[in-house]
Amino acid sequence: MATPASVHAHAAPQGFIRRYIFSLDHKVIGIQYYFLALTAVFVGMFLSLLMRIHMIWPTAMIPLIGDIKPETYLSLVTMHGTIMVFFVLTTAPQGGFGNYILPIQIGAPDMAFPVLNMLSFWTTFVAYIVMLSAFVVQGGAPIHGWTGYPPLSAVQSTGPGEGLGADLWITGIAIFCVASLMGALNFITTTLDLRAKGMTMMRLPLTVWSWFITAILGLLAFGVLLSAGILLLMDRNLGTSFYLPLIVVNGQIMQHKGGSPLLWQHLFWFFGHPEVYIAILPGMGVASQVLSTFSRKPIFGYRAMVYAMLSIGFFGFMVWGHHMFMSGMSPYSAFAFSILTMCIGVPSAIKTFNWLGTMYKGRIRFQTPMLYAIGFVSLFVSGGLSGPFLAQPVLDIQLHDTAFVPAHFHLIMGVAAIFGIFAATYYWFPKMFGRMMNETWGKVHFFITLIGTYAIFMPMHYAGMAGQTRRYSQFTEVAYLQKLIPLNRFITYAAIITISAQFIFVINLFWSMFKGPKASDNPWEATTLEWTTATPPPHDNFGGVTPVVHNGPYEYGVPGAARDYVMQTDPAVGLGH
Amino acid sequence: MGLALMVVIWLITLVSTYFFVAKTWWLPVGAAEAANFIDGQFALTYVLMGIVFLAAQLGLGYIVWKYRARASSPPSDYSHGNTTLELIWTTLTAILFIGLNLMGGSVWASQRFDPPAADAVKVEVTGMQFAWYFRYPGPDGKYGATSPKLMDPSAGGEAAVGLNTSDPAAKDDVVTGTMYLPVNREVDLSLRAVDVIHSFFVPSLRFKQDAVPGLNIHMHLKPTLIGEYEIACAELCGLGHYKMHGMVHVVSQEDFDKWLAAREAEKQ
Numbered sequence: 001m002a003t004p005a006s007v008h009a010h011a012a013p014q015g016f017i018r019r020y021i022f023s024l025d026h027k028v029i030g031i032q033y034y035f036l037a038l039t040a041v042f043v044g045m046f047l048s049l050l051m052r053i054h055m056i057w058p059t060a061m062i063p064l065i066g067d068i069k070p071e072t073y074l075s076l077v078t079m080h081g082t083i084m085v086f087f088v089l090t091t092a093p094q095g096g097f098g099n100y101i102l103p104i105q106i107g108a109p110d111m112a113f114p115v116l117n118m119l120s121f122w123t124t125f126v127a128y129i130v131m132l133s134a135f136v137v138q139g140g141a142p143i144h145g146w147t148g149y150p151p152l153s154a155v156q157s158t159g160p161g162e163g164l165g166a167d168l169w170i171t172g173i174a175i176f177c178v179a180s181l182m183g184a185l186n187f188i189t190t191t192l193d194l195r196a197k198g199m200t201m202m203r204l205p206l207t208v209w210s211w212f213i214t215a216i217l218g219l220l221a222f223g224v225l226l227s228a229g230i231l232l233l234m235d236r237n238l239g240t241s242f243y244l245p246l247i248v249v250n251g252q253i254m255q256h257k258g259g260s261p262l263l264w265q266h267l268f269w270f271f272g273h274p275e276v277y278i279a280i281l282p283g284m285g286v287a288s289q290v291l292s293t294f295s296r297k298p299i300f301g302y303r304a305m306v307y308a309m310l311s312i313g314f315f316g317f318m319v320w321g322h323h324m325f326m327s328g329m330s331p332y333s334a335f336a337f338s339i340l341t342m343c344i345g346v347p348s349a350i351k352t353f354n355w356l357g358t359m360y361k362g363r364i365r366f367q368t369p370m371l372y373a374i375g376f377v378s379l380f381v382s383g384g385l386s387g388p389f390l391a392q393p394v395l396d397i398q399l400h401d402t403a404f405v406p407a408h409f410h411l412i413m414g415v416a417a418i419f420g421i422f423a424a425t426y427y428w429f430p431k432m433f434g435r436m437m438n439e440t441w442g443k444v445h446f447f448i449t450l451i452g453t454y455a456i457f458m459p460m461h462y463a464g465m466a467g468q469t470r471r472y473s474q475f476t477e478v479a480y481l482q483k484l485i486p487l488n489r490f491i492t493y494a495a496i497i498t499i500s501a502q503f504i505f506v507i508n509l510f511w512s513m514f515k516g517p518k519a520s521d522n523p524w525e526a527t528t529l530e531w532t533t534a535t536p537p538p539h540d541n542f543g544g545v546t547p548v549v550h551n552g553p554y555e556y557g558v559p560g561a562a563r564d565y566v567m568q569t570d571p572a573v574g575l576g577h
Numbered sequence: 578m579g580l581a582l583m584v585v586i587w588l589i590t591l592v593s594t595y596f597f598v599a600k601t602w603w604l605p606v607g608a609a610e611a612a613n614f615i616d617g618q619f620a621l622t623y624v625l626m627g628i629v630f631l632a633a634q635l636g637l638g639y640i641v642w643k644y645r646a647r648a649s650s651p652p653s654d655y656s657h658g659n660t661t662l663e664l665i666w667t668t669l670t671a672i673l674f675i676g677l678n679l680m681g682g683s684v685w686a687s688q689r690f691d692p693p694a695a696d697a698v699k700v701e702v703t704g705m706q707f708a709w710y711f712r713y714p715g716p717d718g719k720y721g722a723t724s725p726k727l728m729d730p731s732a733g734g735e736a737a738v739g740l741n742t743s744d745p746a747a748k749d750d751v752v753t754g755t756m757y758l759p760v761n762r763e764v765d766l767s768l769r770a771v772d773v774i775h776s777f778f779v780p781s782l783r784f785k786q787d788a789v790p791g792l793n794i795h796m797h798l799k800p801t802l803i804g805e806y807e808i809a810c811a812e813l814c815g816l817g818h819y820k821m822h823g824m825v826h827v828v829s830q831e832d833f834d835k836w837l838a839a840r841e842a843e844k845q
Contacts, residue, residue, distance in 0.1 A: 149774055249773075297653045357658065388678075394685050474819055478809050
């Protein structure tokens with residue numbers, strides 16, 4: 001029987017274009033995804049900066065941009081959410097690090113389908129360009145928010161930006177769905193078929209588990225969003241009425257009838273809730289990997305961690321209705337969605353306990369990746385604990401669509417996921433680029449970002465409790481909201497500082513790429529397969545050798561061992577799985 | 578570094594908690610019957626989650642400081658976990674989360690499944706870009722017919738909701754831009770939207786419900802405190818979302834009757 005290595009080996013490509021642009025190498029593709037996400041996160045962050053400025057100084061003239069109108073503000077809301085969710089939180093952890101690291105961590109020479117891999121990146125790239133082009137067309141980007149609820153998103157006359165901009169927005173998302181489906185197939189096949197000898201499922205690093213489960217979620221969720229998006233395009237352009245009942249916009253009767261606006265919400269959130277886990281699961285994997293490495297201790301409860309991620313994935317498909325408690329869907333179903341949502345809190349809590357258990361009685365080293373992993377745990381707890389508020393329909397009567405909700409999801413699936421990306425960046429940068437990042441600036445970046453994140457999002461909880469409604473471009477029209485302006489001013493200042501601090505990261509990243517000290521093959525003294533190979537890894541990952549695995553992924557502090565860690569390829573020891 | 582991290586995590590935790598405990602920003606005054614239960618449930622959730630928050634964050638800070646690597650620290654504990662502990666905290670979390678959830682059911686049910694009281698005041702709420710209209714059925718207790726063909730938002734009032742004035746039941750319908758409700762009497766609300774989804778949110782009445790085109794959603798509530806309360810649209814509805822604002826005046830039964838009579842008189 002042919003070994004995976006012989007089946008999937010492809011010769012190292014010659015020439016710049018085959019090597020760096022239309023590359024089949026998962027490592028190059030991973031870096032391409034990462035840089036795409038890096039540009040996207042700066043676009044998304046810049047949009048949020050404009051939003052925060054407009055909320056506090058609605059008439060401010062911004063250099064080169066001018067003043068921001070209420071409809072422009074809503075375009076910013078829409079594009080900030082869409083770009084961050086799809087092109088950052090879905091792209092960087094999975095497309096970026098998953099692509100680069102997963103094949104190496106399982107001992108494979110490449111992804112199962114290298115051409116499909118290249119295709120999925122370039123499809124994502126097209127989706128990104130189509131999405132960004134919504135900014136420059138007549139009417140600008142859509143104003144319907146990243147959730148795009150019809151009828152607002154389905155009828156051109158409901159507002160500026162709902163013309164060509166909205167079509168481009170939906171098309172961009174649809175193309176992205178296709179790309180993600182291709183990626184998901186590749187990840188699943190690779191994990192199932194290309195594992196090295198001895199790499200049983202229960203010896204997979206938790207990062208691999210997280211990318212694998214994320215891929216399954218992606219496979220099941222993106223197909224639904226793709227279909228939903230096509231139906232929306234048809235409602236907009238072909239006169240169908242999937243989402244549109246008889247409506248009257250600006251006194252004009254629209255030529256639709258019989259459709260249901262709630263249908264979109266069901267389809268969207270059937271994708272949208274698993275999407276939350278698509279964003280955060282890889283972060284959980286990275287946090288587990290990094291916490292174990294830098295605590296010099298085996299991960300606490302490996303199997304419990306795997307089962308917790310599997311049950312999060314499983315329950316993740318049964319809770320979409322908790323986004324719709326106030327939507328007018330049957331109030332009976334709220335009970336089921338609410339209970340199932342609480343159920344998903346249980347594996348999430350298990351993971352937190354196990355992360356604490358991993359650090360407990362360890363010998364913790366505080367390099368930057370570890371700081372970000374600890375920050376991840378802190379944010380995951382803070383963001384997670386507002387979940388049981390929002391999971392209760394009665395409390396949603398007060399909290400739904402207030403600032404409490406963005407406070408919740410930014411902490412947990414926004415910034416916690418970003419902390420996962422930061423941890424992964426500082427952790428794998430040496431392997432990817434052959435040089436170390438600057439530790440001092442890494443730490444400065446970490447502390448400003450951690451404190452800044454809390455300074456932005458904690459006060460949003462307070463604002464939400466006081467009734468501050470979401471997606472308001474200014475607080476001047478409602479008396480009780482005017483009282484919250486000082487609190488919002490504080491949030492805006494915190495955002496300006498935190499966003500500015502991100503330049504520390506970018507400068508560190510690019511400076512280290514060329515000027516950082518050379519990295520050894522295993523600078524963190526870690527155990528998984530990517531640290532057994534050269535830095536950076538050769539084209540086929542292991543230089544013609546196929547690794548054989550004898551140990552579990554997190555054998556640290558093994559009593560009696562020559563050093564305080566045993567690599568997966570070392571002779572079998574201790575309690576290895 | 579361990580110490581710095583502990584101090585930062587602890588400070589963040591304590592400062593965050595201070596503003597919750599001090600109630601510097603808190604739920605607005607509750608002026609409806611549901612407020613008692615909702616606020617109680619909120620407070621209970623908040624105390625329980627607050628305890629978990631403090632324990633987890635302070636514990637995290639302590640662990641990173643206590644187990645920092647030093648020349649003198651013992652080798653790390655070679656442990657792969659503890660199944661008994663896993664089972665204990667899984668069970669505790671499940672009981673805490675699911676128990677909390679079951680408690681909230683009754684208020685949810687009472688506003689939605691129980692029929693409104695026989696003497697409830699009927700009000701129809703219609704949302705459109707970017708205004709709220711309120712319709713009272715008048716002495717006959719019946720809403721007159723409306724038609725999309727008759728809707729003219731620029732005209733406001735009856736024309737905005739498309740009231741068919743030739744329908745006998747419509748003759749005494751009152752359509753206003755401000756909502757008046759009598760105190761301590763149940764209100765039977767019908768929520769509708771003509772163009773896009775809006776959400777009728779009155780923070781002080783602890784009331785929120787989306788108004789959806791194509792649906793007529795029934796809910797009821799009982800205001801318990803005389804006063805003026807703001808309505809803020811809570812579902813993104815277009816460029817004027819931020820100014821889709823309205824007022825609810827909760828008044829005595831006597832003032833309510835006077836107000837409604839005056840509106841009927843204007844109509845004739």
